[in-house]
Amino acid sequence: MLELTLDRLTKRYHNKIALDQVSTEFTQGVYGLLGANGAGKTTMLRLLCDILDPTEGEVLCNGTPIRRLGGEYRRLLGYLPQDFGYYPDFTALRYLRYIAALKALPPQTARDKVEECICLTGLKGEEKQKIRTYSGGMLRRLGVAQALLNDPRILIMDEPTSGLDPRERIRFRNIISSLSRDRIIILSTHIVSDVEYIADEILLLRAGQLIQKGTVTEVAEQVKGRVWECMVSPAEAEELGQKYAVANLKNLAGMVKVRIVSDEKPIPQAEEAEPALEDVYLYYFDQAGPQKRQTYGENPYERKENVDVSDRAL
Amino acid sequence: MEDRKLIREIQKGNKELLNVIAEKYYDDIYRFCCFQTGNPVQAYDLAQETFLKFIRMADRYQYRNLKGYLLTIARNCCIDYYRENARSIPGVDEFPEEGREDERLAGLELRECIQQAIQQLPPEQREAVVLYYYYDIKLREIAQMTQTGVSTVKSRIRQGKLKLKRWIEEEEFK
Amino acid sequence: MKRGRNIEPWLKKEWIAEQKIYRIDPDKKEKAMAEIRAEAKEQVLWYQPGLPEIMAGQLQYLSAGYWILQGALLAVMLAVMYWMNRNAEDAMACMAAGSAFAAFAGVTGIQELGRSMAYHMTELEQTFYLNIKQMLALRMILFAGMDLLFLTVLAILTRQGTDWGIGELCIYLLVPFAASHIVYFSVLTLVKNRRARYIQTGAAILSVVISMMPAMVQEAYRTASVPVWTGILVCMLAVLGIQIRTLLQKAAKGELLCWN
Numbered sequence: 231m232l233e234l235t236l237d238r239l240t241k242r243y244h245n246k247i248a249l250d251q252v253s254t255e256f257t258q259g260v261y262g263l264l265g266a267n268g269a270g271k272t273t274m275l276r277l278l279c280d281i282l283d284p285t286e287g288e289v290l291c292n293g294t295p296i297r298r299l300g301g302e303y304r305r306l307l308g309y310l311p312q313d314f315g316y317y318p319d320f321t322a323l324r325y326l327r328y329i330a331a332l333k334a335l336p337p338q339t340a341r342d343k344v345e346e347c348i349c350l351t352g353l354k355g356e357e358k359q360k361i362r363t364y365s366g367g368m369l370r371r372l373g374v375a376q377a378l379l380n381d382p383r384i385l386i387m388d389e390p391t392s393g394l395d396p397r398e399r400i401r402f403r404n405i406i407s408s409l410s411r412d413r414i415i416i417l418s419t420h421i422v423s424d425v426e427y428i429a430d431e432i433l434l435l436r437a438g439q440l441i442q443k444g445t446v447t448e449v450a451e452q453v454k455g456r457v458w459e460c461m462v463s464p465a466e467a468e469e470l471g472q473k474y475a476v477a478n479l480k481n482l483a484g485m486v487k488v489r490i491v492s493d494e495k496p497i498p499q500a501e502e503a504e505p506a507l508e509d510v511y512l513y514y515f516d517q518a519g520p521q522k523r524q525t526y527g528e529n530p531y532e533r534k535e536n537v538d539v540s541d542r543a544l
Numbered sequence: 545m546e547d548r549k550l551i552r553e554i555q556k557g558n559k560e561l562l563n564v565i566a567e568k569y570y571d572d573i574y575r576f577c578c579f580q581t582g583n584p585v586q587a588y589d590l591a592q593e594t595f596l597k598f599i600r601m602a603d604r605y606q607y608r609n610l611k612g613y614l615l616t617i618a619r620n621c622c623i624d625y626y627r628e629n630a631r632s633i634p635g636v637d638e639f640p641e642e643g644r645e646d647e648r649l650a651g652l653e654l655r656e657c658i659q660q661a662i663q664q665l666p667p668e669q670r671e672a673v674v675l676y677y678y679y680d681i682k683l684r685e686i687a688q689m690t691q692t693g694v695s696t697v698k699s700r701i702r703q704g705k706l707k708l709k710r711w712i713e714e715e716e717f718k
Numbered sequence: 719m720k721r722g723r724n725i726e727p728w729l730k731k732e733w734i735a736e737q738k739i740y741r742i743d744p745d746k747k748e749k750a751m752a753e754i755r756a757e758a759k760e761q762v763l764w765y766q767p768g769l770p771e772i773m774a775g776q777l778q779y780l781s782a783g784y785w786i787l788q789g790a791l792l793a794v795m796l797a798v799m800y801w802m803n804r805n806a807e808d809a810m811a812c813m814a815a816g817s818a819f820a821a822f823a824g825v826t827g828i829q830e831l832g833r834s835m836a837y838h839m840t841e842l843e844q845t846f847y848l849n850i851k852q853m854l855a856l857r858m859i860l861f862a863g864m865d866l867l868f869l870t871v872l873a874i875l876t877r878q879g880t881d882w883g884i885g886e887l888c889i890y891l892l893v894p895f896a897a898s899h900i901v902y903f904s905v906l907t908l909v910k911n912r913r914a915r916y917i918q919t920g921a922a923i924l925s926v927v928i929s930m931m932p933a934m935v936q937e938a939y940r941t942a943s944v945p946v947w948t949g950i951l952v953c954m955l956a957v958l959g960i961q962i963r964t965l966l967q968k969a970a971k972g973e974l975l976c977w978n
Contacts, residue, residue: 242835276841279844279845280845281844281845300849301848301849302848304845304846304847305764305847309842309845311838311841311842313838313841314838314842315837315838315840315841315842316837316839317781317833317839318837319781321783324779328779329842331778331779331848332775332843332846332847332848332850333773333846333847333848334555334764334765334766334767334846334847334855335765336555336763337555337556337557337767338556338557338558339765376812376842378624378848381762427907433635439746474844522941554763555763555766556722556763556765557763559759559761559763560758561756562754562758562761563751563754563755563758566751566754566755566758567751570742570747570750570751571742571747574740574742574747575740578740584740587750588743588746588747588750588751591750591751592753592754595750595752595754595757596753596757599757599758600757600761602763603762603763603764603765603766604766605766613802637968
């Protein structure tokens with residue numbers, strides 16, 4: 231059984247600490263790495279992929295530092311970077327064959343795996359088109375296809391669903407869920423719903439530090455007693471929006487149902503609610519304060535950069 | 545298909561050819577394990593173990609002499625087996641007195657046949673004679689496998705052969 | 719030691735196979751073979767491609783643009799030099815043209831090298847089994863080979879229109895070649911997106927112009943100045959060596975090639 235260990239992993243740039251003394255283990259299963267932009271998710275994934283060298287600490291695979299394993303470690307790896315590169319004038323087929331060659335797959339296996347991954351990611355029928363004609367969703371699927379070519383034991387994906395529409399995101403989730411369970415799958419995202427249902431464990435990263443780790447339930451427990459729901463008037467809702475972290479707003483026949491994450495009860499009539507992962511996210515990451523809250527009047531279902539509203543309604 | 549080509553195809557991804565190799569060499573390896581351990585029953589497992597180990601290392605194997613390579617693995621398997629069971633490789637009277645019935649019976653059969661001549665040789669001589677005559681392994685390779693020098697191997701073969709001859713002549717005289 | 723025909727029968731291989739005790743029980747054998755088959759089925763074999771296969775792969779995936787550009791450059795060079803040999807009186811003009819081509823020759827290779835950076839492939843390529851350092855080195859060797867071929871043809875053609883010795887000529891041509899490469903490697907990692915191509919072409923044009931300048935000075939190509947040229951060449955090769963080594967070192971670990 232494969233085990234990846236991070237031992238006080240630290241990455242420092244000239245004046246900035248991107249990752250700060252992160253220690254954890256990964257074994258089989260799906261891990262969701264949650265954090266705001268700039269929290270250090272990409273840095274951590276790049277360190278796991280042996281693209282960057284850590285300033286301190288190391289990454290170990292079954293006890294051996296990955297730096298020493300070199301190519302033998304990379305064989306086990308499938309990586310989908312956030313900014314995934316491709317040659318636009320290649321067809322998807324040629325591209326995947328190129329990657330298969332770089333992954334040192336034997337010729338016959340390469341042909342078979344390329345075909346298999348094309349079917350798995352639903353690109354069958356479009357593989358002979360040039361990649362520059364692909365939509366965003368198809369591109370991401372191509373990225374997943376290339377990551378799976380060498381049947382990786384460790385699959386690492388950086389923001390795999392950003393910019394995708396809900397249908398593509400669901401499709402992506404299904405692909406991940408369909409993969410056999412004896413892999414380590416690490417997904418980083420700032421979209422909570424992407425990992426909430428498929429992750430076995432969640433890791434919360436803030437400012438380079440690992441602040442929480444556990445199953446969805448365990449992590450959600452951390453904010454038990456800090457999630458409130460209440461029905462208020464629109465004006466009150468706006469007021470609350472200014473003062474507290476609002477997880478959700480819903481119009482209900484002239485009144486507004488507000489879900490708030492806060493240490494203290496926002497208003498007397500608020501009721502405690504069962505915490506969800508999103509609330510955790512808001513609790514830990516909504517450091518910016520009221521000025522970034524979305525205000526009443528704008529579409530509560532619309533995705534905002536700074537406040538990640540649940541898309542459970544979708 | 546000859547060995548070199550087999551190996552090359554396997555390393556390109558044709559895993560089924562591993563079975564072809566097993567089919568081709570199983571009998572030889574089995575008999576070798578018999579020689580080494582004097583235990584025909586155990587030899588089946590040891591032969592199996594040899595091929596399992598070969599499969600696990602197949603991608604790193606650099607083709608030189610496949611038969612010799614398999615014999616080396618088999619030899620190591622036999623040594624490991626005896627180390628684990630805290631026994632030395634049996635000579636003439638060292639048969640499993642305790643242990644499984646079928647192993648004992650097989651051992652007795654062995655004792656009754658002329659093959660005992662070979663089994664009663666000291667292990668190093670037996671090994672050298674067997675490898676040289678029955679498996680056509682070159683002196684240099686035997687030296688490598690047993691981690692000794694060529695002249696040592698030569699002398700072991702010579703002495704082994706001499707002992708065998710003398711033993712068989714005695715038996716015939718009886 | 720002989721294994722000849724007159725050895726005892728019980729030392730022959732065939733004898734062993736016939737002996738009862740060593741006869742194999744087919745059931746037990748089948749059982750063992752079944753286990754072996756199961757293991758073979760489960761085993762994942764890692765493939766180690768040989769160098770020829772890697773090179774063939776590299777050649778296969780070079781962009782069509784590279785080949786077209788190289789071909790076009792060759793054609794233009796042949797045409798121009800041929801024309802110059804026929805019509806130009808002045809050896810210096812021939813030299814200038816030769817130098818210009820020598821300076822320009824490397825740009826196609828460099829653009830190809832920079833292609834993975836231009837399309838953000840490097841972050842992904844660094845995670846594959848095949849060592850990216852080796853791949854880059856391989857590509858550079860490939861392109862260097864092409865360029866040297868090109869230079870050889872150039873040298874031969876230039877020689878026909880002038881009366882310098884072949885050795886001297888090579889040095890005169892290698893200097894702009896090396897100099898332009900120093901420039902190209904410097905700008906290779908400057909810009910990491912599509913605009914890189916324009917910058918590289920700009921650098922190429924600049925190199926070409928500079929390379930033609932010595933031809934304006936009559937003394938530059940006197941035999942006496944050969945040592946000077948050689949000295950300059952050696953320095954340039956040293957700088958190039960350092961540049962390449964730095965590039966390869968940085969290629970393996972991110973900072974040079976990743977956006978951060």
